[in-house]
Amino acid sequence: MSINPPLSPGDKLSTGAESPGSLAEAAEEVHTAYTLADSKPPLDEEVLKVENLTVGFPTDDGLVQAVRGVSYTLRAREVLGIVGESGSGKSVSSMAVMGLLPRNARINGRILYRDRDMLTMRPNEQRALRGEKIAMIFQDPMTSLNPVHTVGDQLAEAVLAHHLVPRRAALTKAREMLDLVGIPQADKRLKAYPHEFSGGMRQRVMIAMAIINDPDVIIADEPTTALDVTVQAQILEKLLEVKDAVNAAILMITHDLGVIAGMAHRTLVMYAGKPVEIGGTDSVFYQPRMPYTAGLLGSIPSLEGEGEDRLRPITGTPPSLVHLPSGCPFSPRCPLATEVCRETEPDLVTVGEDHRAACHHSDRLAEAEDPTAFFRPDAVRAEDEGDEAEGTPGTDGVSRTDEKSEEGR
Numbered sequence: 376m377s378i379n380p381p382l383s384p385g386d387k388l389s390t391g392a393e394s395p396g397s398l399a400e401a402a403e404e405v406h407t408a409y410t411l412a413d414s415k416p417p418l419d420e421e422v423l424k425v426e427n428l429t430v431g432f433p434t435d436d437g438l439v440q441a442v443r444g445v446s447y448t449l450r451a452r453e454v455l456g457i458v459g460e461s462g463s464g465k466s467v468s469s470m471a472v473m474g475l476l477p478r479n480a481r482i483n484g485r486i487l488y489r490d491r492d493m494l495t496m497r498p499n500e501q502r503a504l505r506g507e508k509i510a511m512i513f514q515d516p517m518t519s520l521n522p523v524h525t526v527g528d529q530l531a532e533a534v535l536a537h538h539l540v541p542r543r544a545a546l547t548k549a550r551e552m553l554d555l556v557g558i559p560q561a562d563k564r565l566k567a568y569p570h571e572f573s574g575g576m577r578q579r580v581m582i583a584m585a586i587i588n589d590p591d592v593i594i595a596d597e598p599t600t601a602l603d604v605t606v607q608a609q610i611l612e613k614l615l616e617v618k619d620a621v622n623a624a625i626l627m628i629t630h631d632l633g634v635i636a637g638m639a640h641r642t643l644v645m646y647a648g649k650p651v652e653i654g655g656t657d658s659v660f661y662q663p664r665m666p667y668t669a670g671l672l673g674s675i676p677s678l679e680g681e682g683e684d685r686l687r688p689i690t691g692t693p694p695s696l697v698h699l700p701s702g703c704p705f706s707p708r709c710p711l712a713t714e715v716c717r718e719t720e721p722d723l724v725t726v727g728e729d730h731r732a733a734c735h736h737s738d739r740l741a742e743a744e745d746p747t748a749f750f751r752p753d754a755v756r757a758e759d760e761g762d763e764a765e766g767t768p769g770t771d772g773v774s775r776t777d778e779k780s781e782e783g784r
């Protein structure tokens with residue numbers, strides 16, 4: 376599992392397996408063959424800023440609080456990973472950015488693309504940005520590609536939707552994009568239909584579609600979940616390559632921590648519609664300060680350890696987003712939970728440099744040698760610790776009798 380270093384000004388993002396010559400040439404081709412009027416944002420500009428975003432869906436059972444105050448910043452060329460269990464609000468928050476939520480959605484907050492609030496833009500302005508400056512790649516290409524049109528026609532249409540250029544120029548651009556994403560015999564493949572491509576090749580077509588208008592932001596929602604592991608790695612590598620070629624930032628939405636570890640500079644962990652931890656990927660992975668993150672990390676199957684220790688799943692299920700429990704929504708599943716957790720939902724607070732977490736007991740995680748050990752089946756829950764006050768720390772470094780838990784913070 377390799378983890379990217381934090382992005383600093385002037386950095387070029389690593390693609391894992393680079394071929395600088397061909398990539399640079401391809402990038403050059405992209406920029407010379409097709410001139411776009413808009414300039415690229417300078418490195419480190421905040422291209423996308425989401426501020427206190429909330430999304431609710433009225434239903435017969437009550438309001439589904441799908442997103443409950445999400446804030447993050449995506450800088451030019453940065454990769455931000457959003458991770459969380461199914462139903463945590465990852466997709467809804469990104470669909471809000473794309474303006475693709477159903478009409479009944481109640482949306483509040485601000486979504487700033489280069490300082491312009493997309494939520495207050497006129498619909499035609501929003502449409503102009505969508506698919507051009509902000510592009511999206513979905514999990515299943517078959518739902519995004521039209522089965523009755525050739526891939527070339529669909530790519531050309533994506534260009535023509537945003538630019539007044541001759542159709543021939545749009546098709547030339549489409550061929551270049553197929554080349555860039557590594558589809559062999561691009562001329563021939565332009566005339567093929569989506570069903571004539573393999574799953575991995577179809578996802579490459581979707582990447583071509585996403586970058587064809589030279590976006591500043593690519594939102595990738597579980598782009599490799601439907602693919603087998605070897606193809607997954609190739610697609611992620613290609614995504615990073617083309618991202619560099621077009622100088623875009625990526626918002627990578629996934630439930631797979633391995634995907635995030637390999638490519639994201641920063642990671643945002645969501646639970647029950649809220650960010651519960653955000654920071655540099657190294658900090659979040661190596662010093663998690665929210666038990667939910669530690670639980671996710673512990674639930675990655677490991678080749679080390681024996682028997683049950685190879686996998687430490689988080690027990691229980693996420694709460695209903697209609698009837699949220701009081702306090703921290705993770706408390707019913709949390710081995711560190713105490714009274715205060717059931718009473719008050721913790722705010723996201725600074726726990727380190729560029730690192731924030733929402734937990735009343737994040738100090739305990741900081742002290743633990745192995746924060747995932749709290750989720751071991753034999754670990755003692757915080758509330759049961761009182762009886763064992765004289766105990767000694769476990770071999771994993773997790774104190775079973777931490778004084779702080781006795782104070783009932």
Ligand SMILES: Nc1ncnc2c1ncn2[C@@H]1O[C@H](COP(=O)(O)OP(=O)(O)OP(=O)(O)O)[C@@H](O)[C@H]1O
Nearest residue numbers: 432439441460461462463464465466467468477696
């Ligand atoms: N149109 C809708 N009406 C009512 N509830 C909705 C609607 N769309 C999404 N939800 C609910 O919002 C919550 C968040 O959904 P979302 O799709 O963002 O989760 P997710 O983290 O992306 O999960 P997954 O990984 O399974 O896609 C879920 O409980 C979902 O059922």
